Amino acid sequence: MNIRLYFYGGVEGQIGGNLILLLTNNDGLIYDFGVNFKLRKMFFEYPYVTPRSLNDLIVTGNVPDLPIYTISHNVPVSYAFISHAHVDHCGYVPLLNKSIKVYMGYMAYTIVKSKNEIRLRKTFENDFQNVNVEVFHSGREIDTSLGTIIPVHVDHSIPGSYGFISILGKRTLAYTGDFRLHGTKGYLTKDFIELAIREGVTDLIIEATNTVLSHITSEKEVMEKLFQVFSESKGLIILDYSESDVDRFKSIYKAAVKAGRKVVLSPRQAYLLYMMIKQEQEFSWTKLDLPSLDDKNIMVYNSCRSRNKALKFLLKVLDQDRFVTKVELIKEPEVYVFSANFYNIEDIKSIDPPPGSVYILSSSEPFDEERELRFEKLINWLDVLGIPMYHIHASGHASPLEIRMVVEEINPEKVYIVHSENPMLMAKYLGNIAKCIAPIRGREYIL
Missing domain, CATH: 3.40.50.10710 (Metallo-hydrolase/oxidoreductase)
Structure with a gap:
């Protein structure tokens, strides 16, 4: 099976705005579709200048020009897997074509739905009411045309956070979402690591938010x-x-x-x-x-x-x-x-x-x-x-030491660094334990 990976957000120094596209010859899936706040603020400011159409978001580069939206035909993607309910990971999900089944954790969907219910101003880009959502719990094996996707809970600063382990023929891809080990439920992240080891993950997409001035606080x-x-x-x-x-x-x-x-x-x-x-x-x-x-x-x-x-x-x-x-x-x-x-x-x-x-x-x-x-x-x-x-704060993201430990334990062939202002720094930091890649927006990567 020919498996191609593309990164359209959360790369090139962007924290958040994640959008990862995985394609095979027959179908495709998306991991996360979030808002890049820094890029958005370059063009829009509520209530003075707001997106009036999908085209406003495309021409400004806030979302990629891909056939995945409500207006699209011959959509090459059947599934979207959302790691958690932070807006920088799920904020643009309402833009997706209704033929795409969106998978979210029970609690993540509860949070998104609750915020939607009390929102005073609903627009084409933020209204989750008609999104084609199916909810899951940790460990459920979801069969898709590409392979089996297993969501596994991780600890983060919002409940209902997951990583995904995707068994795709001869390759197994893991995506951490946002995670940490130093939180009150670090054992959730350890469950993700243990399953990734058991499934023999070959390719790992990992967040690296904390690279500079990282604080170790519980x-x-x-x-x-x-x-x-x-x-x-x-x-x-x-x-x-x-x-x-x-x-x-x-x-x-x-x-x-x-x-x-x-x-x-x-x-x-x-x-x-x-x-x-x-x-x-x-x-x-x-x-x-x-x-x-x-x-x-x-x-x-x-x-x-x-x-x-x-x-x-x-x-x-x-x-x-x-x-x-x-x-x-x-x-x-x-x-x-x-x-x-x-x-x-x-x-x-x-x-x-x-x-x-x-x-x-x-x-x-x-x-x-x-x-x-x-x-x-x-x-x-x-x-x-x-x-x-x-x-007074403790981070919702892994420290550099935690990131390195995760990579060492999972031991993948390749590591893709996302959700980081300093991906090259992290690539060098991990360089002696794995082949590390700081993805380029829109470039094709073969698994």
């Missing part, structure tokens, strides 16, 4: 540092974390309870949490161990915004004593950990946190020019309000 350390700040601070805690990072939420929750504080979630965060808990209850193999929204230590912020779909839903399903407004936060700031970020600056200003309040950034630092500018504005507002900032 989630346990994050929780301990959060507790220290929570317990020693006398004012309001304002905390910025990724809404889908359940490990971080659990660390925040545990630290807050221990420090005698309550966590106040945004309606959007609470809605996602509600849907993930519901999914966990329905399917026994999804073990997130999340606290219930009925927990007295978890509150939902009622911003009184009438257009907020998540808030409308939660007001119907939760008791009224589960909600707080800015009145409570102003009255007893020392009782709460208020989940907010730059986009909630108006709420933060209206609360006017008292002296002794702090802001905690518990997500990655800004990594492009636009985020730098947004971050600078946030810093300026915190300066005006007299609120210092702490950065």
Whole structure:
């Protein structure tokens, strides 16, 4: 079987925007189809300039000119395998032709679907409602016309993350998706590694996000540092974390309870949490161990915004004593950990946190020019309000040492490095243990 591999995103120094195309003489499949935020911001800025058509995305290079879209005929691809629900891996999936069956993990699809349900502005590029999705769980053997594809769970900063092991005749290809070993569920990634070894993987596509200034920090350390700040601070805690990072939420929750504080979630965060808990209850193999929204230590912020779909839903399903407004936060700031970020600056200003309040950034630092500018504005507002900032975080991605260990254990013939600003650096770092390739966009690679 002639197997050809093409990389159309997540290469040439791009973190995210992954799109990997695998073709044989008879059929094809895609691994991930995500948004490259850096490239997108070169041409579009909501709400001023937005894509009006698929052609806008193609001519700007945001998506490749391939016959895989809703308007395409004679589509050479029958399957798409999505590793997880981060937008840089799944954001452009709604553009795919409806004849393409899209495979996602149960929890990944729950997250995507939940965000879609509360989205105020749905467009041709972000509406998942009519996507042809089939869900899977780890270890399921999916038979395709190309061979057998086995999704295997990995640990990442969002639940429902998977790598894929594809048995394609004489070649076996593994794609890690985004992963780590230092997280609370590193054993999930070890399951992926063990199956890759057993299946005799010949070709490995691996992410290498962390190449420069990589920090070795565990989630346990994050929780301990959060507790220290929570317990020693006398004012309001304002905390910025990724809404889908359940490990971080659990660390925040545990630290807050221990420090005698309550966590106040945004309606959007609470809605996602509600849907993930519901999914966990329905399917026994999804073990997130999340606290219930009925927990007295978890509150939902009622911003009184009438257009907020998540808030409308939660007001119907939760008791009224589960909600707080800015009145409570102003009255007893020392009782709460208020989940907010730059986009909630108006709420933060209206609360006017008292002296002794702090802001905690518990997500990655800004990594492009636009985020730098947004971050600078946030810093300026915190300066005006007299609120210092702490950065307490553990990465959702593997460290260089973890990446090297994975390559050594799987021992493939070839390694393709993706999702990295410095793919050549990583290729040299791994150069004495495998033949490493930093893929060129659109170039053909024969397995």
